[in-house]
Amino acid sequence: MTQAIAQVAAIAATALFIFALYWMNDPKTARRGVYAGVLGMAVAVLATWVQPQIVHHGWILAAIAAGFVVGVPLSRVPLTAVPQRTALSHAFGGLAAGLVGAAEFSLWLREGPGGAQFTTFRTSALVVEVILGFLTFTGSLMAAGKLQEVRWIPQRPVTYPGQNFVNLGVLGAALVLGVLLVLHPTAPAARTVFPVIMGLATLFGVLLIIPIGGADMPTVISILNAYAGLSAVAMGFVLDNKLLVTAGALDGSSGLILSIIMCRAMNRSFANVLFGAFGTVQKVKVIGEQKEWKQESIEGAAQLLEQARLVVIIPGYGMAVAQAQHKVRELYDQLTKRGVTVQFAIHPVAGRMPGHMNVLLAEANIPYTALVEMDEINPEMSQCDVALVIGANDVVNPAARYATGSPIYGMPIIDADKAKTVLAIKRSKNPGFAGIDNELYVKDNTWMLFGDAKQVIGDLVKQFAGGGLH
Amino acid sequence: MTDYWSMVFVFVLATFIGLGVIRRVSRLLYTPLMSLTNAISAIAVVGSLAVAGADHPTSIRILGAVALFASMTNIVSGFLITYRMLRMFKKQ
Numbered sequence: 001m002t003q004a005i006a007q008v009a010a011i012a013a014t015a016l017f018i019f020a021l022y023w024m025n026d027p028k029t030a031r032r033g034v035y036a037g038v039l040g041m042a043v044a045v046l047a048t049w050v051q052p053q054i055v056h057h058g059w060i061l062a063a064i065a066a067g068f069v070v071g072v073p074l075s076r077v078p079l080t081a082v083p084q085r086t087a088l089s090h091a092f093g094g095l096a097a098g099l100v101g102a103a104e105f106s107l108w109l110r111e112g113p114g115g116a117q118f119t120t121f122r123t124s125a126l127v128v129e130v131i132l133g134f135l136t137f138t139g140s141l142m143a144a145g146k147l148q149e150v151r152w153i154p155q156r157p158v159t160y161p162g163q164n165f166v167n168l169g170v171l172g173a174a175l176v177l178g179v180l181l182v183l184h185p186t187a188p189a190a191r192t193v194f195p196v197i198m199g200l201a202t203l204f205g206v207l208l209i210i211p212i213g214g215a216d217m218p219t220v221i222s223i224l225n226a227y228a229g230l231s232a233v234a235m236g237f238v239l240d241n242k243l244l245v246t247a248g249a250l251d252g253s254s255g256l257i258l259s260i261i262m263c264r265a266m267n268r269s270f271a272n273v274l275f276g277a278f279g280t281v282q283k284v285k286v287i288g289e290q291k292e293w294k295q296e297s298i299e300g301a302a303q304l305l306e307q308a309r310l311v312v313i314i315p316g317y318g319m320a321v322a323q324a325q326h327k328v329r330e331l332y333d334q335l336t337k338r339g340v341t342v343q344f345a346i347h348p349v350a351g352r353m354p355g356h357m358n359v360l361l362a363e364a365n366i367p368y369t370a371l372v373e374m375d376e377i378n379p380e381m382s383q384c385d386v387a388l389v390i391g392a393n394d395v396v397n398p399a400a401r402y403a404t405g406s407p408i409y410g411m412p413i414i415d416a417d418k419a420k421t422v423l424a425i426k427r428s429k430n431p432g433f434a435g436i437d438n439e440l441y442v443k444d445n446t447w448m449l450f451g452d453a454k455q456v457i458g459d460l461v462k463q464f465a466g467g468g469l470h
Numbered sequence: 471m472t473d474y475w476s477m478v479f480v481f482v483l484a485t486f487i488g489l490g491v492i493r494r495v496s497r498l499l500y501t502p503l504m505s506l507t508n509a510i511s512a513i514a515v516v517g518s519l520a521v522a523g524a525d526h527p528t529s530i531r532i533l534g535a536v537a538l539f540a541s542m543t544n545i546v547s548g549f550l551i552t553y554r555m556l557r558m559f560k561k562q
Contacts, residue, residue, distance in 0.1 A: 013513075014484075017510050018487060018491060020506060020510065021488070021491045021492060021495065021503075021506070021507070021510075022491050022494070024495045024496065024499050024502070024503050024506065025494040025495055025496055026496055027496060027498060027499060027556070027559040027561075028561075030496075030499055030502065030556045030559070031553065031556045031557070033506065034506065034549055034552050034553045034556065037506060037509060037510055037549060037552075038549050040510075041509070041510070041512075041513070041515070041545055041549075044513060044515070044516055045515055045516070045519065048515075048516045048519050048520060049519060049523070051520070053520070053523075053524045053525070054519065054520070054523035054524060055523065055524065055525050056522065056523050056524075056525070056531060057523065059522050059523060059531060059534075059535050060519060060522055060523045060535075060538065062535070063518075063522060063535045063536075063538035063539040063542060064538065064539075064542050066539045066542070066543075067538070067539050067540075067541070067542020067543045067545070067546055068542070068546050070539075070543045070547075071542065071543040071544070071545070071546025071547035071548075071550070072546060072547070072550065074543065074546075074547035074551070075546065075547040075548075075550030075551040075554060076550075076551075076554075077551075079555070082501060082505075082551070082555075085505075085547070085551065086501075086504055086505060086508065089505070089508045089512075089543070089544045089547060089548060090508065092512075092540040092541070092543055092544050093508065093511055093512060093514065093540070093541070093544055095536075095537070095540045096512070096514040096515075096517075096518055096537040096538075096540040096541045096544075097514055097537075099518075099533045099534070099536055099537040099540075100514065100517045100518055100521055100533070100534065100537050102533055103521045103526075103530045103533040103534055103537075104521070106529075106530060107526065107530060110527075119474075121474045221504070222504075225504060225507065225508070228508075228511055229507070229511045231514075232511050232513060232514050233481055235514055235517050236477070236481075236517075237474075237477055237481075239517050239520070240477070241516060241517065242477065242480050243513060243516060244513055244514065244516060244517060245477060245480050245481050245484060246480060246481075246484040247510050247511060247513035248511055248513065249481050249484035249485045249487075249488055250484060250487070250488040250491075250492075250507065250510060250511075251488075251507040251508075251510055251511035252485065252488070252511075253485050253488030253489045253492055254488060254492045254503060254504070254507040255507070256489070257489065257492045257493060258492075258500060258503075258504065346497075348497075353500075353501060353504065354500035354501060354503075354504060355497070355498065355499060355500030355501035355502070355503070355504075356501055358497075358498045358499070358500070358501065358559075359501045359502070359555050359558070362498075362555070362558040362559045362560070363555075363558045365558075365560065367560055367561055367562050368498050368559045368560065368561065369561055369562075371498060373497050
């Protein structure tokens with residue numbers, strides 16, 4: 001009877017999870033997706049809980065209560081901190097998979113002679129589960145630390161000679177030991193080998209993230225997302241549980257698709273992101289003569305904006321750092337009130353995780369209909385009167401089109417330079433994350449506004465609101 | 471004796487469904503998508519619950535309880551923050 005309940009619950013939960021993701025295809029139906037997900041999870045948990053072998057209810061209640069105590073505050077972080085919250089939750093997912101794997105292994109050992117549990121399939125799945133679980137755990141913790149700018153984790157990529165050799169060596173050692181364990185699961189050494197595999201995977205997670213810089217975080221978070229899903233799939237194979245397999249596969253495919261989109265948006269491969277140490281400052285030869293910046297005053301910029309018909313705002317991570325999104329919304333209001341059409345051009349890798357800019361702008365109450373993807377806005381850029389670049393750099397650098405030596409060569413960009421006029425807000429005259437000079441800033445039709453993004457936009461809004469213009 | 475091939479079969483089919491469904495997700499919603507899939511992949515809660523709640527030695531139940539705590543944190547924070555973000559997306 002309880003067995004049947006578990007089977008029906010697994011089917012129902014899988015269907016609900018698929019609907020949850022399906023409803024995410026439109027902001028209008030997306031909230032329904034959350035309800036479906038919650039219902040699916042509740043069904044799955046209850047159906048497991050009522051199984052007769054579950055006897056220690058106090059432990060379960062305590063762990064669930066602790067999960068609420070930590071989970072509720074984690075859901076209330078400011079939206080600029082969502083990337084690190086996401087990385088942290090990948091870490092928790094990896095940890096859960098790793099620990100359940102470790103528990104299963106010692107249970108199998110206890111079952112004693114013959115090691116009937118250790119079939120080739122299940123042992124292989126177990127090895128995959130703990131390797132993926134623990135490397136996702138530490139890798140995601142490192143990524144969260146870098147995003148949170150924790151003091152003892154270096155922000156800039158750290159590289160050293162032979163780094164890839166060391167990293168692959170550690171992973172290779174874990175895999176070789178894993179294969180040995182699969183071949184000889186009941187050998188006396190298995191008890192020692194298993195924790196060593198766990199340790200190597202834990203170490204590999206740290207080593208993997210050390211050489212990765214901020215600009216690569218959207219891709220890395222997506223890859224870790226896929227790993228967390230796949231470790232759940234492996235757990236499903238180990239525990240012979242189809243619900244774990246289906247839900248894990250849904251998460252894994254989501255991570256995979258997002259990783260592909262992020263890689264494509266940077267014109268790079270997975271291997272290049274993980275082992276390429278992007279973000280190290282690379283000196284690129286300056287092409288042609290060195291040109292000067294041209295600075296624009298707030299009054300002049302306000303005038304340009306007011307006379308425009310179409311203004312395209314191109315936000316980048318700098319907008320999030322300066323917390324300028326609410327001021328941007330005020331500027332949006334002032335301009336639309338004057339009959340100016342304002343659109344936002346969103347590059348897929350703008351920010352620190354997929355979709356980051358959209359969430360920040362939505363939080364500032366900017367209607368999502370004004371948020372336009374790169375591929376849709378680029379054909380319109382020649383009709384754009386003013387392109388306003390706020391804290392974005394590499395995603396508007398025209399060098400990506402032709403500078404073959406540049407690390408961003410081939411990366412699709414937002415064609416800000418095709419607008420009639422470009423206004424770029426920049427905190428300082430330093431290059432962006434990729435460490436590359438941006439020739440957009442010295443083009444004939446570009447005018448710079450130096451200063452903190454929030455301050456500059458605020459001053460622009462004051463110009464409009466104060467009646468300095470009419 | 472478990473039928474391993476049927477498990478692999480389920481995995482392959484679920485992956486294809488996942489790819490098909492995720493490809494249609496609105497590009498506006500990639501951040502909430504990620505927090506939603508975080509919560510869904512915390513289905514590891516099922517395995518953790520079985521380890522923590524069954525009549526196993528204490529040391530093993532501790533591993534299960536920590537895993538259950540980690541999964542539960544993901545479920546709670548994942549669904550709540552997804553909902554919070556989705557409420558912000560307005561047409562006008």
